[in-house]
Amino acid sequence: MFVTETHEQVRDMARQFADEVIRPVAIDLDRDERFPGEIFEQMGDLGLFGIGVPEALGGPGFDTLAYALVMEELSRGYASVADQCGLVELISTLLVRHGTPEQQAQWLKPVMSARTKVAYCLTEAEAGSDLSGLRTTADRDGAGWKLNGGKIWIHNAPVADIGFVLARTDRNAGHRGMSIFIVDLNAKGVERGPKEHKMGQRASQVGALNFSDVTLPPEALLGEEGRGFHMMMSVLDKGRVGIGSLAVGIGQAGLEAALDYAQQRKQFNARIADFQGVQWLLADMAKDIEAARLLVQSAAVKIDRGENATKACSMAKCFAGDMAVARTADAVQIFGGSGYIRGFEVERLYRDAKITQIYEGTNQIQRMIIARELVKHGARG
Amino acid sequence: MKILVPVKRVVDFNVKIRVKPDGSGVDLQNVKMSMNPFDEIAVEEALRLKEAGKAEEVVVVSIGPAKAEETLRTALAMGADRAILVETDDAVEPLAVAKILKAVGEAEQPGLILLGKQAIDDDCNQTGQMLAALLGWGQGTFASKVELASDAVTVTREVDGGLQTVSLRLPAVVTTDLRLNEPRYASLPNIMRAKKKPLDRRTPADFGVATAARLRILRTEEPARRMAGVKVGSVAELVDRLRTEAGVL
Ligand SMILES: Cc1cc2nc3c(=O)[nH]c(=O)nc-3n(C[C@H](O)[C@H](O)[C@H](O)COP(=O)(O)OP(=O)(O)OC[C@H]3O[C@@H](n4cnc5c(N)ncnc54)[C@H](O)[C@@H]3O)c2cc1C
Numbered sequence: 001m002f003v004t005e006t007h008e009q010v011r012d013m014a015r016q017f018a019d020e021v022i023r024p025v026a027i028d029l030d031r032d033e034r035f036p037g038e039i040f041e042q043m044g045d046l047g048l049f050g051i052g053v054p055e056a057l058g059g060p061g062f063d064t065l066a067y068a069l070v071m072e073e074l075s076r077g078y079a080s081v082a083d084q085c086g087l088v089e090l091i092s093t094l095l096v097r098h099g100t101p102e103q104q105a106q107w108l109k110p111v112m113s114a115r116t117k118v119a120y121c122l123t124e125a126e127a128g129s130d131l132s133g134l135r136t137t138a139d140r141d142g143a144g145w146k147l148n149g150g151k152i153w154i155h156n157a158p159v160a161d162i163g164f165v166l167a168r169t170d171r172n173a174g175h176r177g178m179s180i181f182i183v184d185l186n187a188k189g190v191e192r193g194p195k196e197h198k199m200g201q202r203a204s205q206v207g208a209l210n211f212s213d214v215t216l217p218p219e220a221l222l223g224e225e226g227r228g229f230h231m232m233m234s235v236l237d238k239g240r241v242g243i244g245s246l247a248v249g250i251g252q253a254g255l256e257a258a259l260d261y262a263q264q265r266k267q268f269n270a271r272i273a274d275f276q277g278v279q280w281l282l283a284d285m286a287k288d289i290e291a292a293r294l295l296v297q298s299a300a301v302k303i304d305r306g307e308n309a310t311k312a313c314s315m316a317k318c319f320a321g322d323m324a325v326a327r328t329a330d331a332v333q334i335f336g337g338s339g340y341i342r343g344f345e346v347e348r349l350y351r352d353a354k355i356t357q358i359y360e361g362t363n364q365i366q367r368m369i370i371a372r373e374l375v376k377h378g379a380r381g
Numbered sequence: 382m383k384i385l386v387p388v389k390r391v392v393d394f395n396v397k398i399r400v401k402p403d404g405s406g407v408d409l410q411n412v413k414m415s416m417n418p419f420d421e422i423a424v425e426e427a428l429r430l431k432e433a434g435k436a437e438e439v440v441v442v443s444i445g446p447a448k449a450e451e452t453l454r455t456a457l458a459m460g461a462d463r464a465i466l467v468e469t470d471d472a473v474e475p476l477a478v479a480k481i482l483k484a485v486g487e488a489e490q491p492g493l494i495l496l497g498k499q500a501i502d503d504d505c506n507q508t509g510q511m512l513a514a515l516l517g518w519g520q521g522t523f524a525s526k527v528e529l530a531s532d533a534v535t536v537t538r539e540v541d542g543g544l545q546t547v548s549l550r551l552p553a554v555v556t557t558d559l560r561l562n563e564p565r566y567a568s569l570p571n572i573m574r575a576k577k578k579p580l581d582r583r584t585p586a587d588f589g590v591a592t593a594a595r596l597r598i599l600r601t602e603e604p605a606r607r608m609a610g611v612k613v614g615s616v617a618e619l620v621d622r623l624r625t626e627a628g629v630l
Contacts, residue, residue, distance in 0.1 A: 005451055009458060009572050012415075017566055047569030060569035 002065055002297050010066045014073035017046065022077030023253075029078060029203035030348050033195070035159055036203060037114075040084055044114035048074070048085060050092035052238075057096060058109055064238055064300040068245040072293070075249025076256075079352040080203035082249060084114075086242035087155055091118045091164055093235045094180070098223030103182065107162070119160040119185070121151045121209060122232060129365050131166070131229065132174065138167040138181060138216065145169070145221075147183065147214040157207035158195045160185050165211075166228050179228040181220045189214035200351030237299075237309050239360050240317035244296040247317075247324035247356040251289040254324075254331035254349045258282060262334055272334070281334055285327045292320040311373035311381075318366035321356035328353045382492035382529075382551075383438045384427040386461065387482055388420040390445050390452040391502040404600050407502070416452045419497025421459075422557040425564040426527055427495050428460045435529045436492070438462050442485050444478050446470050450580065457575035458567035464580045471592040477585070479511035484588035486516055491552060493534060498523050498556040509556035519549035523558040 003011070021039060029036055043049060051067045053059020067089060075082035092111060095104055110116035127133035136149025147167060154163070163183045170177030183190070193208030223231050259282060262273035272278045299312035331346040332339035339346045357363045373381065392398065392407065393415040399408045416424075427439045441456040442465040443449040453464040467481055486494060499506035513520035521527075521536030525544065528535040538545045539558045549555075567575075585592045613619045624630040 005454070006572065006576060009451075009455060009567065010569060013567050013569075013572065045568070046566055047571075051569060055570070055573065060573050062569060062573065066569075 001294065002301050003069070007066055007069055010062065011069040011073060013046075014048065014070045015076070017043075017048075018073050018077030018081075022074065022081050026078035026081075027343065027345070027348065029080065030352075031202075031342070033197065033202045033205075035205050036081065039081060040114040043081075043085070044112060047112075049088040049114055050108065050112035051085075051089060053092050053096055053108060053112060057104055059092070059096075059112060064241055064303040065297060067238070068241050068296055068300040071242050071245035072249040072252065072296075075246040076253045077249075078203070079246055079250055080201045082242075082246045083155065083201060083204050086239065086246065087120060088112070088114070088118060089242060090120050090235050090239050093238055094164060094222065094231060097234070098180075098231055100219075102219065103222065107182070116162060117156055117160045119154050119156040119163040119209070121154050121157075121163045121165040121183075123153050124149070124151055129362055131178075134166065134168055134178060136165065136167040136211065137171070138169050138179060141215070143218045145181065145216040147181065147189075147211045147216055150208060150210040152193075152208045153196070153206055154209055155204055155206050157209050158192055158205040163209060164222065165209075166232055169225055169228075173226065175229045176226050179225045180222040180231055181216050182222055183211070183214065183216065183220065185209070187214055199354060200348070201355055202351075236360065237303055237313040240313040240366075241296055241300045241303065243356055243360040244292065244299070244313075244316040244320035247320035247353065248289060248293045248296060250324045250349050250353045250356070251285065251292065251320075251327045254328040254346055255282070255285045255289055257345050257349070258285065258331040258334040261338075265336075278334060281330045285330050288323045288327055292316070292323045295319050308377075311370055311377075314361075314366040314369040314373075317356075317360060318363045318370070321353075321363055324353040324356050325350075382436045382531075383440060383489060384430060384436045385482075385486060385489055385491035385494045386420070386423050386427050386439060386441045386456070387478075387494070387496045387508070388424065388441050388443050388452055388456055389417045389497070389500045389502075390414050390443065390449040391417045391500050394418055394501060398603075400601050400603050404602065406598060406601050414448070414451075416455050417497050417500045417502075419499060419501070419557055419559070421564040422559070422561050423495040423497055424456045424459050424461060425562045426524075426557060427493075428565075429562065430493075430527070430529050431460075440465065440489060440491070442467065442482070444469065444473055444481050444585070453580060454575050455567065457578045457580075458572040459565060460571060461578075463578055465583060466580060467583045467585060467588070469585050469592050472594065473592050474594060474596055475505045475507035475511055476595065477590055477592045478508050479515055480590045481585055481588050482508070482512050483515040484590065486512075486552075493529065493552060494518075494554045495527075496554070496556055498558055509554055513554040516552075516554070519553045520555070521547050521549050521553065522556045524555050525558050525560045527555060527561065 047060045050059045051062045055061040071082050138145040138147050163185050165181050165183045166178055168177050169179040189212045191210040196206045262278055265272045295316040299316040302309035302312045328350040332350050335346050338344050393413040396412055401408045430436045431439050439461045441461045443453050444467040496509050523539045524536045525539045526537035533548055533550055534553050535548045
């Protein structure tokens with residue numbers, strides 16, 4: 001509906017790449033919990049990281065809608081691969097909006113090429129949905145800072161080269177006392193926790209980071225001191241479009257697998273696709289996937305038009321995440337016992353879907369945001 | 382040297398083809414269209430020759446409806462330098478296409494014309510050969526290897542008995558087979574750049590070619606449905622039924 005011819009070209013390319021390169025190995029990556037660096041480097045060469053980085057800064061310069069289309073297709077191949085694309089999009093958006101020309105020159109190219117691996121570090125043991133519990137601190141130390149504290153459940157922590165870390169620079173200023181630092185994760189004083197073993201998206205490497213007296217040079221500060229919380233939040237609209245698309249991609253993969261299976265599997269001398277009970281599951285999957293896709297795309301278009309997209313992005317992320325969990329459960333149901341067995345795609349899809357209700361703001365938090373926006377701007381706002 | 386690559390917009394190879402109820406042809410309503418896969422191979426080969434320093438410019442040309450611009454943009458996104466669209470809504474046949482390509486070739490003066498051995502919609506496998514004849518150039522069809530020198534091209538051809546290697550004086554016409562190469566993905570930056578690359582719009586009349594049909598399609602049918610198999614009780618029964626029912630022994 002919103003998609004132009006150029007968008008279609010981008011989508012077709014991502015779809016073909018996902019079909020040929022990603023989907024065939026998803027099952028192995030899931031089983032082995034392996035970081036697919038070689039796929040990421042190939043994606044870097046094809047411009048699939050940092051999709052919104054302007055041409056003037058060496059990126060492809062596409063809009064949020066193109067990003068949404070790419071995320072859906074990559075995720076249809078394997079959600080962990082898409083999640084890496086989402087992570088790089090967040091980081092590169094931060095650099096484009098808030099980085100100095102020197103920081104952009106130093107980091108954008110290596111990050112977009114996937115040769116430099118990044119982490120986006122907010123969450124702590126006491127600071128999940130509520131970041132006011134943030135305890136990591138950066139205290140003035142000569143011209144720079146000293147970083148102390150710890151982060152948990154950070155995507156890429158076991159493998160990343162640099163982290164974008166939210167830390168308190170003023171203990172008494174609440175949300176206005178937080179700043180973002182670009183931290184060399186191989187520096188002295190940085191300690192990485194072990195890789196966590198997760199329910200789904202198992203090729204994504206997630207773990208903890210601990211900082212003790214890590215020396216940060218002045219140029220480690222991203223943007224304005226004290227504006228870190230707002231900067232991190234400002235890219236989350238786009239992040240939510242990304243996770244919403246990722247959820248749609250998981251749902252779409254589930255529908256394709258289930259439709260195929262239902263037309264092959266025979267019981268009671270008929271294809272199970274001939275039974276109304278199975279048909280209604282398929283119909284509900286298709287309609288909810290399409291509804292989620294349209295919500296996500298309209299939120300993306302709102303961002304691209306410069307409108308206030310906060311509510312639209314939260315609605316899209318929340319609806320798409322809930323849809324993905326419910327509809328991949330239907331896909332498992334259509335597969336019967338096979339759907340519960342490792343090695344069948346839908347078993348993995350169901351596990352991969354669950355996290356879309358949790359990260360990038362839980363779906364309870366999304367509802368909170370939607371309600372807050374409703375009260376602020378009215379039922380039509 | 383300049384390489385000219387003709388590309389055709391056809392039904393995507395993944396689409397399940399439906400025949401129109403009146404049998405006049407294939408239903409193209411709401412069907413995904415793409416570049417003919419053999420032409421994609423031709424574009425890829427031209428780009429590799431350019432990257433190897435053997436050619437300076439890759440020009441793509443398509444003869445077809447306005448929508449064929451998408452196909453040309455895909456070729457530009459792969460890396461071609463500029464495009465020519467010869468726009469017509471007529472269903473074009475190999476001879477008319479070859480005549481238009483001859484005129485384009487005379488205007489552009491390429492050292493090499495690289496095109497698919499056939500299009501997957503009508504499987505004619507005629508355009509390249511007709512074009513070479515009309516131009517009076519040498520032809521190397523069904524290429525699985527192309528080596529370009531300054532005044533000649535060596536083409537390894539996939540023929541029934543195996544491989545045949547021919548050497549052609551330039552300019553020449555070469556048609557591509559499946560095993561020549563594996564086409565690249567268009568990168569996102571190149572998709573963006575392709576929007577700004579030059580695309581020249583022409584019509585068959587500009588080249589003095591009439592595209593009216595010379596062929597008449599009598600009927601289009603779907604292939605017969607595969608029959609369900611039968612289980613036999615013993616080898617003896619199998620042999621008997623192969624002999625009496627199938628008549629193959
Ligand atoms: C695989 C994975 C990858 C991750 N990657 C990253 C990353 O790269 N970077 C990063 O910084 N973080 C990352 N996270 C952390 C993730 O963002 C948090 O887990 C998430 O924000 C929720 O925080 P929490 O786990 O502390 O849950 P809590 O905030 O403790 O929430 C627990 C429950 O309470 C509910 N709840 C909390 N507050 C309210 C409220 N006000 N009203 C109603 N319900 C409420 C929540 O919705 C949830 O159901 C990742 C997590 C996982 C599992």
